[in-house]
Amino acid sequence: MASNDRARIDAIARYGILDTAPEAAFDDVAAMAADILDAPMAMVNFVAGDRQWFKAAVGVGWNDLPLDMSICRQIMLKPGVVVVPDLTLDNRFDGNPLIHAATGLRFYAGAVLETPDGVPVGAVCVLDTVPRPDGISVRQERTLKMLAAYTMTQLELRRTTALAEAEAARAEKRGQRLALLTKGAASLLEADDAATMIHDVYALLEEPFGLDASFFYTCSDQDLRLVASAGLTPGQQRQAHRLEFGKTICGIVAETRTPAHLADIQLSDDPEAAFLRTLGLDAYLGAPLIHDDRLLGTLSFGRRGQAFSEGELGVLRTLIAQIATAIGRLRADDRLRESEARFRNMADHAPVMMWVTGPTGFCTYLNAHWYDFTGQEPGTGEGYGWLDAVHPDDRPAAGQAFATANAAQRQYRVDFRLRRADGVYRWTIDTAAPRFDDDGAYLGYVGSVIDIEERKVAETELEARVAAALAEQARIEETLRQAQKMEAVGQLTGGIAHDFNNMLAVIIGSLDLLNRRVDNQDARIRRYVDAALDGARRAANLTQRLLAFTRNQPLNPEPVDVDALVTGMTDLIRGALGADIVMETVLADGRWHVLADASQLENVVLNLAMNARDAMPEGGRLTIVTRDVVLDDDQVAAFPGLTPGDYVAITVGDTGTGMTAEVIARAFDPFFTTKEVGKGTGLGLSQVYGFARQSGGHVAIDSAPGRGTRVTISLPRQTATDPARSQGDTTAGPAPGNRGEVVLVVEDEPAVRQFSADALTELGYRVLSADGAATALRLLETHPDIALMFTDIVMPEVNGVKLAQEASWRWPGLKILFTTGYARDAIQQDGIALIGKPFTIEELATRVRQTLDG
Structure with a gap:
């Protein structure tokens, strides 16, 4: 742990x-x-x-x-x-x-x-x-x-960004240090004496390195003499004016010709560092100035606070080495020739590519590292030949930037890709400082070129990761918004359908009762009643489609052989397609079954086939394909709520007009249709969508204008552990006789309650009515002869399920029949008697009889 x-x-x-x-x-x-x-x-x-x-x-x-x-x-x-x-x-x-x-x-x-x-x-x-x-x-x-x-994506993005910024900061610091080296080299070239050179270098480094003191000693046989210093009082300068070899840190550096790097000087008890402690220094670097194996003197830098970093030490050591070279140059007899040789020696051993130009911009020198890096023949980069090694796409901008800076005699900096000796282009940064003589005349540039490929790669990778993270976030947000939209529309539509079912129950039931009392001799009344019943049944069918979209229609799931189902529908579909449409089926040999409502699945396939027919007014080909598929995590990611696993897919394809992306995006919305007014309700595909989701699957559309349409519905494979649930057989049974049984109707909707009571009375039962659970329990106590309680599930205060639980506990022999117009209200367990709204008198008679005979 x-x-x-x-x-x-x-x-x-x-x-x-x-x-x-x-x-x-x-x-x-x-x-x-x-x-x-x-x-x-x-x-x-x-x-x-x-x-x-x-x-x-x-x-x-x-x-x-x-x-x-x-x-x-x-x-x-x-x-x-x-x-x-x-x-x-x-x-x-x-x-x-x-x-x-x-x-x-x-x-x-x-x-x-x-x-x-x-x-x-x-x-x-x-x-x-x-x-x-x-x-x-x-x-x-x-x-x-x-x-x-x-959340983890955000954290990883923060970490990646921080790493890239840190790397960029390090690269920037390296660039700054290399720029200091470049400026230092320039100042060494321009200095006419050693003391000025040391003062210029100290001034260059004082602020960026936080220096507090500097000592420059020249030497004779066994003696060191202070020539230039910084950060010392006059008294301290007198005290440090002369040193013997081997005494104090500077004397030891001179005697051993070995650099000395000290940290935490104030915590040290080294007697040779006593003078440094009196100055308040904490960090110190002293190095011998050696040129051509001759000891010219020593140069030291010190500061208060933290020790010098490795990067700072590298810059200081490089500058000290360059200073030693410069001092050697100044001591030479032939100043011009020696200056040229010393600079070339220094630049050729520098860790960067260095170059020098004249005032016209003509390059007069490129160091050895340039030629080693680019593979150009020595001397060919001079003039404007250096541009030949620059990437062709970057060459115009690089040349223009240099020309503009040279004309303005200001500092120059540009990024471009430079061809390496092996032919690979790498990103570099080219920087330079202008040079002027004592009279202020412009002499040209001294500059350096640094390889920054790693930094560029890190920046590119960071941008790619950020873009990928933003794209993934946008995809997740869009998927979530779509799922929330469909859920919200489903809830609204389901609520409307629920209320419609209650109203249709009253209409259909009342017309049923009226039909029983109409004189057969009055044909007109009979015709009017039949027409009203037909319209009500159509409205009930429309409501079922709404419930199908909302995934709230009562289903009767059972094991279904999809291939057999499609085969059994072939003649029906061919008959509905017409002579201009050729139909073919490609079946998966029925290896896997699904657990679904067979009649609803038939409606779905038929609905898709009719849509395909309407999309081919000039004729074409309709193809129904079944196949067994295994969906992994990536494939189900676009369908919220879907789990990876085995599925049976049914694809209905056509060669018709196809759909645009805008139509596909709205195809499953209820009441959306591209057909003419009166040619469709807009509930066909929404019913398919609702059935697929309620059955644990999904539906997808692949289409484009002029390319036809393929609609695929995928349903989970039935496993050995899947129960074949049923809402009960709703086929017609024997009509009940007048047996005198007492039925208690519990319904909070007055019209539905009245119709149910009238229907049951018509069927020969004695009927009691209650508008809620409290009244129902009182009637059960006072009428022990009640044989059946017929109750709605959704009621205020106490719903039908809780009422049934209480009644069953108190009167164990009581038979109970539930009714609902909304599948979310349904009780998903075996052995429960349930009838959906709206229902006919015949359906009610059958279900009541079956429940009583249970």
Whole structure:
């Protein structure tokens, strides 16, 4: 466990997220989790060290907790989404004051935040002060997973950005140091004496390196003499004026010809460093100035504060070496010739490509490193030949930038791709400083070229990762918006259909009763009643289509051989297509079955075939293909709620006019149609969509204008453990006789209650009515002869299911028949008697008789 804690702490440290300010991206995650899971509290938290810290929180008045009060610490032991319906019943949280307080936390649901290498660092979770025995829905679980994945994407993006910025900062610092070397080299070339040279270098380095002191000694046989210094008082200069070889640090450097680098001088008791301590220095670098194996003197730099870094030491050592060369140049007899040789020697051994131009911009010198890097023949890069090694696409901009800077006699900097000796182009940065003589006349440039390919690659990779993360975020958001839209439309449509079913139950039932009383001799009345019944049944069919879209139609799932179903429909479909359309089927040999409502599946296939027929007014080919498919995580990602696994796919394709992308986007919306007015309700494809989703599958459209359309509905394969659920047989049975049984009708809708009572009375039963659970229980107590309770499921205060549970417990022999117009109200368990609204008197007679004879 300790190693796991260490790995988690290290992972969180890499992200640099702890104790940072609120950010909109994480606040949105917490807000969305609270909203979608309907929870008063939500948070994005991290468990680190001895505490739990919240990066974002909704409904919480604190931003961290001691580790012994953390719920997520225990939850993180299990990856994925973890749901605890009642925290007080879980012994992992015994003694936790947040849970066992009078108004403590009771419910928890969270998705663990895992790094790409599987280290849990926290969770996206919601909390409630009341338990939720039913846990969360599949959609809510999927949302938590998506929010956790989005949170980790944000963290990875932060880390990648930080790494790239750090690398860019290091590259920038290297560039700055190389620029200092370039400027230092330029100042060494221009100095006429050693003291001026040392002062110029110190002035160049004082601010960027934070220098506080410098010493330049020249030497004779066994003596050092101070020639130039910085940061010393007159008294300190007198004290340091002369040194003996082997005495003090500078004397030891001169005697041994070995550089000395000291750190934490103030903590040292070295007697040779006593003078440095009196100056208050903490860090020191002293080096011998050696040229042509001759000791010319020593040069030292010191500062207060932190020690010199390796990068700073590299610059100082390079400059010291260059200074030694420059001093040697100044001491030579032939100043001009020696200056040329020394500079070339220095530049050719520099770690960067260096170059010099005259005032016209004509290049007069390129160091050896340039020719080694580019593979150009020595001398060919002079003049404007250096441009030949620049990438053709970058050459015009590079040449123009140089010409413009040279004309203005100002500093020059440009990025371009430079051809390496092996033919590979690499990104470089070219910088230069103008040179002027004592009279201010412009002499041209001294510049350097640095390979920055690694930095460019890092920047490109960062941009690609950011773009990919933003694209993935946009895709997830669009998928979520589409699912939420379809869910909202489904809820609205389902509610309308529910109310319609109640009204249609009254209309159809009343017409049924009227039909029984109409004199057969009056043909007109009979015709009017039949026409009204036909219209009501059509309205009921329309309502069923609405319920199909909302995935709330009562289904009768059973094992279905899809190939056999399609084969059995072939003649029916061919007859409906007409002579101009050729039909063919390609079947998968029926290896896999599905668990679905066979009649509804037939309607779906027929509906798709008729749509295909309408899309081919001039004739064409209709193809029905069945196949067994296995869908993986990537394939189901575009369909919220779908799980990977085995599916049976039915594809209905045509060679018709096809659809545009805009039409495909709205094809499943209820009442959307491209047909003429009166040629379609716009519920065909929405019914297909609703049936597929209610059956645990999905439907997809592949189409383009002029390319025809292929609609594929995929349903889960039936496994050996799938129960063949049934809502009960609704085929007509024997009509009940007048047996005098008593039936109690419980219905809060007055019109439906009256019709049901009249229908049952017509059928020969004695009927009692109740408008709710309280009245029903009183009637049951006073009428022990009630044989059947016929109750609606959805009622105010106490619904039909709870009423039935109470009645069954008190009167075990009581038979119960449920009714509903909305599948969400239906009871999904075997052996329950149920009749859907609207129903005819014959259907009611059959179901009542079957229930009583149970």
